[in-house]
Amino acid sequence: MVDAPGRRGLVIAIDGPAGAGKSTLASRLARKFGYLNIETGAMYRALALKAVENDVDVDDENALVDLAFGSKITLEPLIDGNRVKLDNADVSTRIREKDVTEAASRVSVHPKVREWMVQKQRELGARGGVVMEGRDIGTAVFPNADVKIFLDAAPEVRGNRRFHQNPVAEPSAAVLAEMRARDERDRTRTVSPLVAASDAVVIDSTNMTLDEVIERAEQIVRDTIGSSVDRVIG
DSSP: OTTOTTOOSOEEEEEOOTTSSHHHHHHHHHHHHTOEEEETHHHHHHHHHHHHHTTOOTTOHHHHHHHHHTOOEEEEEETTEEEEEETTEEOTTGGGSHHHHHHHHHHTTOHHHHHHHHHHHHHHHTTOOEEEEESSIIIIIOTTOSEEEEEEOOHHHHHHHHHHHSTTSSOHHHHHHHHHHHHHHHHHOSSSOSOOOTTOEEEEOTTOOHHHHHHHHHHHHHHHHTHHHHHHHO
């Protein structure tokens, strides 16, 4: 895929459960290699927000699909993530709030919603030069991605990390319980369940520092692509 005509660079897929550190890793890799950082989970959050604001049942698949087709969701890459816009309004902060987080997890289980999202995500990454993170990038969105990384960590570690990101939100025990429930939904959904692609490199960051995770991921990119990386970004 590296030398495909019209491509600006590689497609790097980063998957894993909530709280594993995908967003941080993706933004750092994107900066390192001069790529766009695309946080696909933010797209589900944006649709969930619209459902919440319009009193649409997040368990009603057809209603959500209709809502999606009438929505404009855009991601504007920034140094430390993405600016997320829903129908031209900046919702980057709002989509991180608890009610939207819970709704997004339920929105994402619907096959037709995921089909719509996958199409949009493929359009975003079609020309390459992207680090795309989510839960099914290497298995469903870009099964032929140049590099696939599955970032994981023990639930207790992920729960503590998520709590310290927003310590005033709720006790860490509640964060962990919510995370376990979300893990269960993600891993058992019928379409694109959360699972490492067979050819992904799994990084268990339970006992690793952020710098160690980033160093390992950078090495995976260079080892997998070899001299092609330097050719693409040089």
